[in-house]
Amino acid sequence: MLPLYLLTNSNGQHMLIELKNGDTVQGQLTNVDNWMNLTLADVTHTASNEVITLPEIYVRGNFIKYIKLQQDVIEKVKQSSAQQQSQGHHQNRDFRRRQGGGGNRRDNDRRFNQGGNQKRNEGRGSHYNGGNRRYNNQRQSNDGNHSSAMGGFVQHHQTSAQQPASLGHN
Amino acid sequence: MSESRGSPAPGKSKITEGEADLYLDQYNFTTTAAIVGSVDRKIFVLLRDGRMLFGILRTFDQYANLILQHCVERIYITEENKYAENECGVFMVRGENVVMLGEVDIDKEDEPLVQMEQIPFEEASQMKQERDDARYKSESQKGRQMARYGLIHDFHKSDIY
Numbered sequence: 323m324l325p326l327y328l329l330t331n332s333n334g335q336h337m338l339i340e341l342k343n344g345d346t347v348q349g350q351l352t353n354v355d356n357w358m359n360l361t362l363a364d365v366t367h368t369a370s371n372e373v374i375t376l377p378e379i380y381v382r383g384n385f386i387k388y389i390k391l392q393q394d395v396i397e398k399v400k401q402s403s404a405q406q407q408s409q410g411h412h413q414n415r416d417f418r419r420r421q422g423g424g425g426n427r428r429d430n431d432r433r434f435n436q437g438g439n440q441k442r443n444e445g446r447g448s449h450y451n452g453g454n455r456r457y458n459n460q461r462q463s464n465d466g467n468h469s470s471a472m473g474g475f476v477q478h479h480q481t482s483a484q485q486p487a488s489l490g491h492n
Numbered sequence: 493m494s495e496s497r498g499s500p501a502p503g504k505s506k507i508t509e510g511e512a513d514l515y516l517d518q519y520n521f522t523t524t525a526a527i528v529g530s531v532d533r534k535i536f537v538l539l540r541d542g543r544m545l546f547g548i549l550r551t552f553d554q555y556a557n558l559i560l561q562h563c564v565e566r567i568y569i570t571e572e573n574k575y576a577e578n579e580c581g582v583f584m585v586r587g588e589n590v591v592m593l594g595e596v597d598i599d600k601e602d603e604p605l606v607q608m609e610q611i612p613f614e615e616a617s618q619m620k621q622e623r624d625d626a627r628y629k630s631e632s633q634k635g636r637q638m639a640r641y642g643l644i645h646d647f648h649k650s651d652i653y
Contacts, residue, residue: 325557325584342589342650344541358557358586387541387589391582396550396561433532434548 323399329389330354331399337362338390339381345369347379358383524556524587530595535560537585537593542624542652544568546596547583556587567616574609576616591653624652 332351339347339360349362360383365376507515527535530549537545537558544567547560563583567576628649635645 323551324553325551325559326553328551328559329584383586386586387539388586389584390580391584393581395582396559434534 323403326354326356326358328391328395328399329358331402332391332395335392335395335398337392340387340390341381341385342387343385344387347381349379352378355383358386360386524552524554527552527556527593530593534596534598534601535593536596538591538653539585539589540591540651540653541589542620545580545583545585549593553587556590556593558585558587558590558593559583560585565613567613567620568608569611569616569619573607574611574616575605576611576613578613627652 329351333353334350336350337348339362341347346368347362347365348368349365351360352363353361360381362379362381363377365379367374367376367379527549531551533549534546535549537547537560539545543565545560545563545565547563550559550561552558560583561581563580565578565580569575628647631645631647635647638645
């Protein structure tokens with residue numbers, strides 16, 4: 323899932339955008355394009371200490387520094403894209419499992435898994451034991467390919483032909 | 493072991509995960525692909541305006557647009573041995589503004605922080621603002637001096653890092 327994909331699928335969500343000049347724009351996303359140009363509704367524009375409210379605004383993607391999204395965007399977009407996928411395909415093909423499952427990824431340890439809102443101090447003070455540093459989450463147990471859902475390029479390619487195992491049975 | 497069940501058609505061989513990793517190790521990626529290894533890890537990002545972000549890298553693209561989850565902005569005031577933190581949730585950073593990023597060792601991350609005093613974020617950001625203003629002043633003065641000798645001192649207000 324690429325960053326722009328996340329953005330295009332979070333229409334209607336509330337977000338805060340900081341522009342390159344330090345101004346901030348807050349509003350509900352109504353439209354995005356491939357250049358990250360945005361239109362927002364119900365906008366509050368803040369420039370240093372001056373606040374303006376507007377019904378609508380267009381932001382040129384070029385001029386964005388960063389976007390602060392809602393806490394739950396990733397979850398929501400993942401859900402909706404999984405829904406779309408399950409409507410598209412009916413086969414549940416899990417290539418990864420057939421190949422004897424993960425676990426032998428070179429750097430399988432130490433990855434933070436989705437939904438793990440762990441304490442920062444957890445496990446502090448002990449030396450790295452080379453072992454299972456994965457932060458627990460609920461998905462891990464029932465889902466063989468837990469790393470694929472939010473993966474980067476490589477993982478995305480490998481698993482693009484499949485749907486999440488947990489959603490395949492309905 | 494991949495041939496045991498439903499082996500792929502001959503000629504159209506699929507590589508296993510282990511093989512894929514092997515290939516990845518052999519290439520020295522210098523493009524944004526270099527950060528595939530940091531996906532789902534805690535990373536540190538320095539922005540062009542001097543902001544330091546810490547968060548879990550979820551995705552990125554060829555422009556180094558990043559999605560950071562559980563993102564924390566941190567300001568260090570090293571002269572006074574102080575720091576401040578601000579939690580920002582899910583962050584999408586536009587690649588243009590990224591100066592550098594790297595993985596954070598979560599074991600050692602907090603070691604320097606315990607010796608520092610945490611102060612409110614507003615206070616710290618004000619101090620940073622003052623520091624940046626002073627920096628801008630001195631840099632543009634330097635620029636003027638160098639211009640006198642026909643030299644160029646490239647400095648932009650948006651590039652305080």
